[in-house]
Amino acid sequence: MAGLLGKFKEGLSKTREGFVDKISNLVAGKREFDEVFFEELEEIFIQGDVGMATTLDIVGSLKRKVKEQKITETKDLYQVLEELIVELLGADSVLNVEGKPAVIMVVGVNGAGKTTTIGKLAYQYKEQGKKVLIAAGDTFRAGAIDQLEIWANRVGTQLIKHQEGSDPAAVAYDAVNAGRSRGADVVIIDTAGRLQNKANLMQELQKVHRIVSKELPGAPLEVLLVLDATTGQNAISQAKVFSEAVGVTGIALTKLDGTAKGGVVLGITHELNIPVKLIGIGEGIEDLRTFDGRTFAKALFTGEEE
């Protein structure tokens, strides 16, 4: 467990440097927690892509608590801030893979990291001894099927694929049925990246979702939205529109290792209440983690010096 926290910290170090370094710079030299201080704190949050509304909310709550509890020490301020963030993020929530087969549909905008996340996820389930089947549902982008096939070979899972340009719903249909007849534990369906304002592409996605739901009456279906952690406020629009279209059940936040941000997660959970379930913190096949709000907040707020 200590090892996990360590790895987590390492991956998040950029995020932490962004947030915590700035906050500790801010509180360095023992200062009063006054209006100017809170304004500067707001700036830090905004620079972390947390978004205006969420920032005002968090800093507002913090302000209230500081006043109520007469906080003067930096350490206590951290504590309160950490609690606020844990509260916002919720503890943990994992992908439901109880079904037989359990189906995970992976959606998102172009370039978010869907295919890579699927590769890592498939590896994880494989390591747990599960039989995994992945479906090459991105029939649009050049080379997407090949990309997934390479991952399938690397991980050692079965792949269901059609030709480029074929109907993604048909691929999904085949995958679910193949999963059932071959006794797979988990079926992961890739979909083509699409910008959420393209109505016709969102309809296409709804069709895939409909077909899969129909094939799995009563069984849980996870719809995982893959989000690039470097995304700004548009991430909220992504989460909202994809949710409206196909009922997103969880978020995978990718590329968290490279960015000093990731704050948009706070905005999403604050405004839309969709849990973050996975985070991508590196290029390696093992660098996909279950998201845990408490660990995340802890990793954010406990520096190495402790």
Added chain:
Amino acid sequence: MAVFSGLAEKLQGTFKKLKGKGKLTETDVKQAMREVRLALLEADVNYKVVKNFVSKVQERAVGQEVFQSLTPGQQVIKIVNDELTQLMGGTQSSINLSSKPPTVVMMVGLQGAGKTTSAGKLAKVMKKQGRRPLLVAGDIYRPAAIKQLQILGEQIEIPVFAMGDKQNPVNIAKAALEHAKVHGNDLIIIDTAGRLHVDEKLMKELENIKANVQPTEILLVVDAMTGQDAVNVAEMFNEQLGLTGVVLTKLDGDTRGGAALSVKAVTGCPVKYVGLGEKLDALEAFHPDRMASRILGMGDVLSLIEKAQDNFDEEKAKELEKKIRQQQFTLEDFLDQLQQMKSMGPMEDILSMLPGVGNAKELKNLQVDEKELVRTEAIIQSMTDEERKKPEIINGSRKKRIATGSGTRVQDVNRILKQFAQAKKLMRQFAGADQSKLAKKMSKKSKKGGLGLPFFR
């Protein structure tokens, strides 16, 4: 285009308040600037850039030029417009070509920004301009990246140089340059693997490629949806490689695109191209002035006209113009127009370029129904030649036949006929009084002839 619409809307609301005032106080300006600041931040414009921008505008806005003006509100808008344009890079800039071909262009950026797709699109643009580009598959890390580029190359009929994923990208780039010299390619576009700006090893690799092939252009590909970090990414790449320009991708989404504002401000590198769709011709030159006026809701008539000229058949346009003048516009021409409109791209994009339409509230939730166009097409195609030329002969039974033939209802046929009548009426005015600003602008821009009338429901 939905780009910036959120920002534009916000700013317009703010400016409306200013516009009406005969006199502005410092408080008015301050209040307006607060809203501008908020709007920009919500659009993901970098925090520091916003701070600078607002203080600059404020300084000018409380100065003499505004207070002595008769229309102070307008004056403030003008300042914001000027400064926005400045912020995005002033004038438009394009790809520099080397005096000693082949010109080498390197595409760099984070994972998933859209480098490979942009490389393909750029090659297509350059080919259209008479160059002989060679695409180079330098991404040996991402699975199937080479294959992706090869498929793109096939689609746009541009050769792709690849050496598989076992060779070092530096060697690939060097060999590609030699290959280009031998095969007469005057431009090579090197696709590189996506990498984090903090990845020292991979950044070093880019430096090595640069040192070996001496690119004329190093273009940073940036996802328009990037948040506050866009600036850090651009800064790091710029420090290590010396960027010459930026390609902003996925601008066809509903992002407010604040990255466009920040990147130039921080790195000094102009945005040269913007990616506006998944199709391979969806790469356009970036025009800061047009974008600024788009943000402020002043429309982008120039882009519209250029788009129209790109897509409209010149001969047909001339013929149409004649027909309009002689008032011989028929349903057949109407259908023609429709088909040409369709080739210009999604209706929303076109509509939002029109002054006063981009900011129309109704447009926000209006998804222009492309199916409606298909239906209209079917209706007209179900008419006989005679009916298309003389719609007045279409009586009840003909309507029924047309409706059955096109799989629609008689009401639909009626609606089309009514629309056609309206369009015809409009054209009569257009032909009569050639005063329209649009028409003037068009004829000034080229002697190609008319644009024809856009098809509005």
